[in-house]
């Protein structure tokens with residue numbers, strides 16, 4: 001009896017792992033060229049953001065096994081929906097600098113698995129400047145009051 005339960009559990013676990021094959025990992029054609037302000041902004045974006053905001057996603061091994069595969073593909077799909085540099089209509093590109101300065105992007109769970117995507121405060125500031133120069137927008141750095149408040153610099 002115990003052996004049967006064990007065998008059934010093992011089969012179930014293997015099936016769950018294999019189900020990752022069906023996750024929707026797509027990298028559609030890149031149909032947009034970004035006019036980066038500098039090579040540094042571009043490489044930081046590729047390192048910290050491109051996995052979820054472009055069609056150049058580097059799929060990790062856990063995107064191939066269930067159930068994590070479904071979490072990863074869902075995250076990427078959602079990220080691309082909001083902001084995608086690989087489409088002519090990029091979406092919320094002008095909010096990129098603000099998301100970085102507020103520490104919302106890259107998401108925390110992503111950073112746990114991709115520590116190399118993290119940035120020091122100085123790097124964030126530099127990157128945010130580059131994002132503004134490339135995509136426009138404001139850094140959201142100045143004390144968090146909602147509502148418009150333009151400071152040109």
Ligand code: HEC
Pocket residue numbers: 045048049050051052053075076078079082083092093094095096097099100105106107110
């Ligand atoms: C692990 C995937 C992932 C990574 C990596 C990631 N994002 Fe996101 N991003 C998302 C998801 C999912 C959303 C949509 C839900 C949300 O706003 O939390 C999003 C939303 C956004 C938005 C739109 C916000 C809005 O309010 O509409 C911007 C701008 C953005 N991300 C910029 C970035 C930048 C810049 C980086 C790199 C520093 C980055 N993201 C890294 C997943 C990611």
